[in-house]
Amino acid sequence: MMAANQVLPSTASVTADGHLSIGGCDLVALADEFGTPLVVYDEQHLRATAAEFVRAYAAADRAAEVIYASKAYFGLAALQLLREEGLSVDVASGGELYAVLAAGFAPKRIYLHGNNKTAHEVEDALDAGVGTVIIDGFDEIALIERAAAGRGIVQRVMVRVTPGIDPATHAAIATGQVDSKFGFSLAGDAQRGVAAIRASAHLQLVGLHAHLGSQLFDLSVFGPTADVLADFAAEVGPEDIEAVDLGGGLGVAYVQEHDPPAIAAFAAAQADALRSAFGARGLAIPRLLCEPGRAMVGRSGVTLYRVGGIKPIPGIRTYASVDGGMSDLLRPMLYGAVYEPVLASRAAAAPDRTYRIVGKHCESGDILVAEARLPELVVGDVICLPATGAYGVSMASNYNGQPRPAVVFAAGGTARVVTRRETYADILGRDLA
Numbered sequence: 001m002m003a004a005n006q007v008l009p010s011t012a013s014v015t016a017d018g019h020l021s022i023g024g025c026d027l028v029a030l031a032d033e034f035g036t037p038l039v040v041y042d043e044q045h046l047r048a049t050a051a052e053f054v055r056a057y058a059a060a061d062r063a064a065e066v067i068y069a070s071k072a073y074f075g076l077a078a079l080q081l082l083r084e085e086g087l088s089v090d091v092a093s094g095g096e097l098y099a100v101l102a103a104g105f106a107p108k109r110i111y112l113h114g115n116n117k118t119a120h121e122v123e124d125a126l127d128a129g130v131g132t133v134i135i136d137g138f139d140e141i142a143l144i145e146r147a148a149a150g151r152g153i154v155q156r157v158m159v160r161v162t163p164g165i166d167p168a169t170h171a172a173i174a175t176g177q178v179d180s181k182f183g184f185s186l187a188g189d190a191q192r193g194v195a196a197i198r199a200s201a202h203l204q205l206v207g208l209h210a211h212l213g214s215q216l217f218d219l220s221v222f223g224p225t226a227d228v229l230a231d232f233a234a235e236v237g238p239e240d241i242e243a244v245d246l247g248g249g250l251g252v253a254y255v256q257e258h259d260p261p262a263i264a265a266f267a268a269a270q271a272d273a274l275r276s277a278f279g280a281r282g283l284a285i286p287r288l289l290c291e292p293g294r295a296m297v298g299r300s301g302v303t304l305y306r307v308g309g310i311k312p313i314p315g316i317r318t319y320a321s322v323d324g325g326m327s328d329l330l331r332p333m334l335y336g337a338v339y340e341p342v343l344a345s346r347a348a349a350a351p352d353r354t355y356r357i358v359g360k361h362c363e364s365g366d367i368l369v370a371e372a373r374l375p376e377l378v379v380g381d382v383i384c385l386p387a388t389g390a391y392g393v394s395m396a397s398n399y400n401g402q403p404r405p406a407v408v409f410a411a412g413g414t415a416r417v418v419t420r421r422e423t424y425a426d427i428l429g430r431d432l433a
């Protein structure tokens with residue numbers, strides 16, 4: 001048996017051999033079979049999370065739309081699964097657009113984001129028939145209008161604004177403040193942006209967008225955000241503000257102490273905030289849109305690493321080196337993200353030692369977990385880092401020539417490789433020398 005664990009996927013258990021298992025698959029056996037680092041998704045957990053989002057938002061607002069933020073993880077198998085569960089999808093680049101089209105998303109259900117959309121990206125999106133483009137700044141109004149006019153179409157667009165609300169999260173993942181590269185400020189820019197869009201024969205304004213930031217735990221931010229948006233709608237005229245997209249942001253538990261709100265509570269807080277803010281000003285209540293990324297895929301994924309070296313430094317600390325690191329999980333290095341590893345090889349053993357879990361890359365900052373509590377480690381052990389399903393693989397690199405990891409979906413005791421491990425030849429495959 002293992003203690004209740006809210007960072008592991010819901011099917012996590014311990015085998016008779018004391019190995020951690022997910023989706024009925026022994027993780028040590030998966031590491032042996034497929035190699036490490038290995039990303040394993042609990043397919044049942046992923047599907048259940050998507051269904052829970054759809055249910056929760058439908059209960060909060062019958063017309064709501066759940067739009068998966070594909071940047072969190074855009075592996076084809078996951079995208080196909082999330083499409084089957086009835087989600088829409090957002091993309092922030094031509095590459096993500098390519099992936100979601102390949103996964104079979106209906107173009108009308110695709111939302112195009114980005115603070116610097118290239119002309120190519122806009123043209124590809126409009127050629128594909130993307131449903132909605134979120135306009136991020138003045139310079140792209142003309143770009144999108146030209147592309148729409150050239151195709152003789154009227155493109156649905158939303159305006160992204162920075163509501164000036166501090167979401168109490170890490171500065172690197174806060175986006176709703178005025179001092180941001182994203183969106184129009186409400187001190188004049190957004191008003192002029194809306195006017196320019198309304199003056200265009202090829203753009204149709206359908207709503208407002210505001211993403212406050214990520215890893216949000218505090219639901220009280222949505223009241224003031226909705227007030228700001230409703231004031232803005234009242235100021236510019238509400239007639240075409242049919243929808244308000246409050247972005248992503250629902251936090252996940254990366255460590256046991258994290259206590260994120262339930263999906264239903266998050267959805268209800270957003271819907272209630274819109275209802276009361278727009279209602280109080282006598283405005284029609286806009287349809288609620290949301291764009292969850294990490295909360296959709298984060299907890300269903302884990303990463304497995306093999307311990308290759310243990311270095312005690314008396315009086316200081318003990319380092320345990322694993323065979324991945326910043327090339328497959330950049331978040332700890334990028335913005336101090338924390339994780340809580342489990343020893344997959346002896347999952348029921350008491351975590352009575354402290355290790356610094358470091359990667360194999362040529363950077364002292366390649367630290368996956370600064371202070372990990374684990375049982376005594378031996379070389380060859382398999383460590384599982386839970387809640388790595390979001391912004392792990394999607395931020396992976398080939399630093400030090402490291403092939404990006406394979407991805408496996410585990411369900412009902414069967415594991416299937418959905419992304420093969422990169423090879424050295426893949427890494428050099430684009431070089432023309």
Ligand SMILES: Cc1ncc(COP(=O)(O)O)c(C=O)c1O
Nearest residue numbers: 069211214248249291292293294
């Ligand atoms: C516009 C937008 N929507 C949605 C998301 C997804 O955020 P999260 O993964 O925190 O849910 C992001 C994250 O960067 C974003 O910028």
